Amino acid sequence: MSAPEHSHFSSRNFPEAAKELLADSQLRKNVRHATDVIQAKRNRVVAELPDWEALRDAGSGIRAHALAHLDHYLAEFEQNCMRAGGQVHWARDAVEANRIILGLIQRHEAKEVIKIKTMTSEEIGLNRNLEANGIRPHETDLAELIVQLGHDKPSHFVVPALHKNRQQVRAIFQREMHLPELGDKPEDLCAAARTYLREKYLRIKVAVSGANFLVAENGAVCIVESEGNGRMCLTLPDVLISLVGIEKVIPRFRDLEVLLQTLPRSATGERMNPYNSIWTGVHAGDGPKEFHVVLLDNGRSPILADAEARQTLKCIRCAACLNVCPVYHQTGGHAYESVYAGPIGAILTPQLHSMEEGRSLPYASSLCGACYEVCPVKINIPEVLIHLRGKVVEQDQKTFAGKLDPWNVGMQAAKFVMTSAGRFTLAQHMGQLAQRAFVSKNGFIEHLPFMLSGWTQTRDLKALPAQSFRDWWAQREPRGSAGADAPKGDRDVK
């Protein structure tokens, strides 16, 4: 699969990118403030629903069922969307999706398009591709507008500009909208965006969106939003193009009664977001005259083959797992160097790239489990992370360079030592002798030499005690039958 348009996948890994971002204290302050506020709101509106766990179970069941029958539900959606006057296109990868969308825009001779926030467009690098072909995309979501005008990258799915505070936003708007007098009250900034974009809504004839859900049963498309920019893009232009990942389909209209409860409460901590739009095909005298859905695979379908990791595709992009994640709290979204940040990004990104990119991401987690607790569709992110770490190691061991990698050598050595009680005891005794040069007065090892220095850069290591638990156990008076359990000899431990 080719993916030449990706602007946000870089060759740097998570630790390298994170180190740089950790130095930016303003960014960390902004990220922490925003995530704290959303989390507090989310916890309050979740706590007031006595049936929250039942809603999670239902949401999880609906999404898992849809994935298990994805071929069927996609075909059913296609048929019903077309029957209602919509047109359905299929794109295997970013290149095909870009080609389809560009072709549709060019057919209407549009030089500008208005856009509603969509992660999938970010994923395929749509804006860059349109610009390269002389078409100007205008982001209409306030946060996306801030990101676009600031020549920046989104850092969160729900609040993409949460890393910018109001002074920073003002500076961007002053420069890009030519408003030198603009104040920095959030109201002033909103009013500026309203005026700037309204002219575009009234004039531009083609819009591009994503979608939150596709309904197989009747071919409906559902988008949730706050500002009304989505409604503007969905209703005013003549042509609407929705780019949607194939995993977004749900079986029936009534399934929305579950997901439209859990998504807003998880995403923004609201009982319902200000606007949800649901429509089917085209309607004479109401909305666009032409409606296209582009169904995007781009690495999704192979994920279904991995029974353990398949649950990744249940995601409804609420970002609750980002807000609750201690790692995301510290680094923000950019350190993940991928479109999808946070815990879900850590499991989704490498899988979308057949584990060839984003390989450090499954390690960007402390496995604390908070992400699973909050996930409205019960994706067990820690379980998938561990599973993927296993895959990364497995892949590495297949290559010569991977075999010689210090991490792999260490792990293989550890396996050799730890699977034999005799070797383990011997290693402990050697360690007690070898560590003497490094132990500080406080009993901790603060600096290890050579390739082990990475470990002690960020933490101190408790020195090995003079007597190990095993030695102590072996030397104590055997009492009853308990002593007989002490490991003896070269017994292999499974």
Add this chain to the structure above:
Amino acid sequence: MSSERDARSAILGSIRSALGVHAERDISTREAEYAALPREYKQTSTKSGEELLALFTHRLEEYDAGVLRVSRNEIAAAVARLLSQRGRRRIGIPDDLPSAWLPAGLAFEKSAAFDAHQLDTLDGVLTGCTVAIAETGSIVLQNTGAQGPRALSLVPDYHLCVVFAAQIVETVPECFTRLEATASLPTTFVSGPSATADIEMTRIKGVHGPRFLDVLIVED
């Protein structure tokens, strides 16, 4: 576009091979699996009458929408009062809005067929709704019965919505049960005036949709 047809069969084929299934699978298994999905969540209401109306009112007020409760024969007078309070004069209406809702002496324009530029010149819009949800303070609009096309209740800066007590349900699932029959009409859930929290997580009212929302609850 044959390459798109190729893409279609390639994607469906890739899904089937990943799932390890064939194109023709047993429908009854799928339907049985769907029917067996857990749905232990609340699907019926526990509130009615005054309690329900109070909850709906409270939620709307939290969103900073204006709420007025009137009886059926007071609608026109209440419309007149709200419009004068808000200082709105040129008001758009859908073609089928009941004339009994309209106070005399004010300019109402049937504007279902207006283009966006014409809608932008209106001071506000008056509509009915299909159903409303108390628990979330939501009003659901469809292009039917006194509601008009979607752009009508979007472009003008002020929306006055008439909601009958019988249209109010408590929970989201009850709302979907009511919407089932008209599920394919363009549908908009409105929960308060348009808002954003994109700048420092402060909820700011009014970005692109109507910045002001008033709801007239009509009790029989």
